[in-house]
Amino acid sequence: DSGVTQTPKHLITATGQRVTLRCSPRSGDLSVYWYQQSLDQGLQFLIQYYNGEERAKGNILERFSAQQFPDLHSELNLSSLELGDSALYFCASSVASQASEGYEQYFGPGTRLTVT
C-alpha cells in the first residue's frame, strides 16, 4: 500500500459527460501528479501540483483540468468525455517538487474510467 488513495475505483459514464476523480496524497507529501494510462498511449504525465499551485504540465487536454486544495487532496476534472478518454487514471505524490529535494513518487491504485 503506497499510502495514496484514489476514488472512485471504477467509473462508467457516457460520452459528453463530466466526471471528477479524487486523490489524497501520502501524509506529508506536498506534490501531486496525475497520469493517464491507456493501452495504445502508455503512461502519460498530465499535470503536477505542489502545495496548491500548478508546477508542471504534460499532455493534458483543454477539456481536462485539475486543482489541489488546501488540505492537499487533488481533483482531476474531465469534461465533454469522448470514447478515447477511457483509460486508467493514476495519481502519485511525492514530498518535494524540485530536483534538489528528491523525486520519489508513490502511485495510487488508479481510477478506471470507461466512457460508453
Next chain:
Amino acid sequence: QQQVKQSPQSLIVQKGGISIINCAYENTAFDYFPWYQQFPGKGPALLIAIRPDVSEKKEGRFTISFNKSAKQFSLHIMDSQPGDSATYFCAVHSGGYQKVTFGTGTKLQVIP
C-alpha cells in the same frame, strides 16, 4: 515526439535467468532515471532509480546501468523469479518541477 525508447516490448525469461530491459533517451537535460514495476490492476511502484552522476546502482537483485555518453540506461534483474512477472517502465525526469516521460513498458514473464 518520443523522448524515451524502451525495449523489448515483451520478454520471457527462465527462472534464475537474467532479465535485461533497455531505455534510450534523447534530451541531455534529464536528471533522474527511475524504473517502475507494475502488476495488473495496480499502480506503478518505484523499483530503483539513478542520477546521471553514477554509472551503476544495485539494490538486491535489481541493477541499473547508466551510460551517459550513449544516453542509455538499463535494468538488470538477476536470478529472475516468477514473482517478478510484471510490466516494467523506465522514466526520465527533466527540469526542476519533475516533468516526467515514461517508456512504453516491457511485459516480463518469468517461467518456472
